[in-house]
Amino acid sequence: MNSDIELTQVTEQLNSGILLLDLDLNVVSWNRFLAVHGDQKISAAKGKSVFDVFPELPKNWFECKVASVVQLGTPSFCSWEQRHHLFELPHTRPFTTDSDFMAQNCTFLPFNTDGKLTGICILIEDVTDVCHYQTMLKQTMFELEQANRMDGLTRIFNRKHWEDTLAKEFVRAKRYGNQLSLIMFDLDKFKQINDNYGHQCGDLVLTETASRISDMLREVDVFGRYGGEEFGILLTETNAAGAKEVGERIRTILSSTPVTFEKQTISFSACIGISSLNTMQTRYEDLISEADNALYSAKTSGRNQVCLAPSLRMCS
Amino acid sequence: MAYALNEDQQDCLQELINVAMGQASDQLARYLDTFVFLTVPNIELVNGQGLSSSLESNTDSTAVVSQGFFGYEGIRGEALLVYKHKDSDRIGDLLGYEPGELSVEEQLIDISSILTTTFLNVFASQIENQMSYSAPKLLAHTQDTVDDYIKQISFDWDMALKVNINYQVTDYSFNCEMILLIPAAAIENIKTVIDRILEDY
Missing domain, CATH: 3.30.450.20 (PAS domain)
Structure with missing residues (x-):
């Protein structure tokens, strides 16, 4: 051979x-x-x-x-x-x-x-x-990753992914001295909507809220559902004045147009709390609790309100 | 340590690598038409954990490319090229490609393969061997994925011989680290080769 x-x-x-x-x-x-x-x-x-x-x-x-x-x-x-x-x-x-x-x-x-x-x-x-x-595997992984980040009902980011992103952005903004603001908002008297019109109506208000605000925000803003009827928006490169403007627009965009559910017109609104990055905060949770405090002030001073964090001291 | 090289073996390997680096940088400089600086290599034994923590401490890594190599007498291993700077998008110019002709990923893979194979070909000829190579793979690109990728690797092996060489192409502000890893099973083989070379002297 x-x-x-x-x-x-x-x-x-x-x-x-x-x-x-x-x-x-x-x-x-x-x-x-x-x-x-x-x-x-x-x-x-x-x-x-x-x-x-x-x-x-x-x-x-x-x-x-x-x-x-x-x-x-x-x-x-x-x-x-x-x-x-x-x-x-x-x-x-x-x-x-x-x-x-x-x-x-x-x-x-x-x-x-x-x-x-x-x-x-x-x-x-x-x-x-x-x-x-x-290619199929990559596509599936991508879809899973997306699903893992999304809130099933409102199709915006879920709490976990939103908070992970906040944590990262907080560190980045601190390191590079960038501006960063946080908006937390909560739908007013949401329990009453559920009680009076049923949970499907409540779900409609939640999805409508998510979609109106998603359309309004910039690509770089990070919008997520924090819990029940509470939402959070992370505004990168934005100071308190800018965030307040966004807050006002959110307040208007929600309260100006009611939703229609089974031929009934239902008005809804939100209270909005805003905090901004400052040198005192050491953890991203500080930013959340300041926005939460502002949200609480908004709630106590009535409905359909925008409030800035105590460190920024202002209510509208 | 059973795998450890004795002083003569270590010196001999160091010398072989130094000579190979000299020739490789000369060839690369001529091919790339610019100066290529290689730092003094660092040779040590590492375990999986040691490597993983040294990779993780390299927080500004932006890409990792892996390429396997294998030659006669059981000489084999894996080369990792770790890129640090974001300005790796000028590699295309360096290699003579036209703008937009190849993606950043392809540039990284191409330059990695050139750096690895040029050095190892010269090294192989020093030990009268001949290397073959697997296709280079981009393991991770962009800082976030490099970190995630390194965390996902189990590094579940006992011991490897590690050789670190730093490449600098200053004209293109291009910088990368080549990490050659020789698995435990091949360390004995390389020692045999080194011993033979030592005997000839």
Whole structure:
């Protein structure tokens, strides 16, 4: 048995592509995998530039890639995770995946003859399967992560995620000396709405509150349901005056338009407490309790009110 | 410690690495057309916990790339490249790519592979070996995920030989740390190779 010939037989059966180029990037040879998937005859491709045989290749990128292999004599890699494919080849699961082309991991290797670099060998691995399942897994992980952060009813952040974010932002703002304000608000006489119109009506008021305010806030504001009918909004890069303005808008946006439930019109409102970062606070909980104190002052001075924390001393 | 290198072995390994670093930085400088500084390597034995806490203390890490290597005589290990600065988006220029031609992730992977394989190829030729490499993998990118990722790794192994080398490309304000980890099972093999080299002298 001639082991060289035997091995050639094996490479012909491989489910990976082998492409051999000379240093001018002309095709020297390839195995059956490329002949079949590329649907081209080696006799026609031999001696032609790889860019003529595979016009889909990104020329400059490919030349840079090869340059490192030639100059440093090191291998270079290209993964489907960064570049789905290099060669536009069909794959074996056209019906059960949504990939147009075969996903590939490619390896560029220096090819030596008698210890001298004479060419570049490119190995092409079909990873369409891996790509398909990995993409599905990522999507599922993303959805789970989202679900894990969301409040089921109001579709805004839940208490845990909201508080985690507050903790992080608190540390960041302290470290960089940024402004940070917190709004806590609570729906007025919410128990009465539940008692008079039923819990479905109460749920409607909660979802309506969340959606009106979500529409109003900036992308960077962090809005979450703190508990029952209490909500929290974290305003980054915002001072007390800015937060008070937002608080007033929240008060108006909630109280100005009632909700309609089973042909009944139900008015609702909220009391709003505001605190801002200062040098005295050492933990994010301090920010919460100051906003809570302000919220309590708002409640005691009537309904539909905005109050600033004791350290900011002001009620409207 | 059973795995520990004796003084001669440690000196010899240090010398092999120094020579490899010199040649590698020379090759890299010519390829990248800029100066590449490599700091004196730090060689030590670590356990999983030791590595995990030293990685975690590196709080300004922004990306980690892993690449496996394996050669004859059971010489094998894993290289971790830890990036510190956010300005790694200029790596593309350094490598000659056109703007926008490749993502930050691809740039990180590309430069990692170049730094790792250039050094290890030279090192391998010093010990009359030849290395093969797995494809480099971006384990985590952005500070938050690096921290989370490191916390998730179990580091459930006893002992590894760790070689730290710092790369600096000052013209591009680019800085990264290469951590070569050689697993317990391969430490004996590398000692055998070192002993043979020592005998020849």
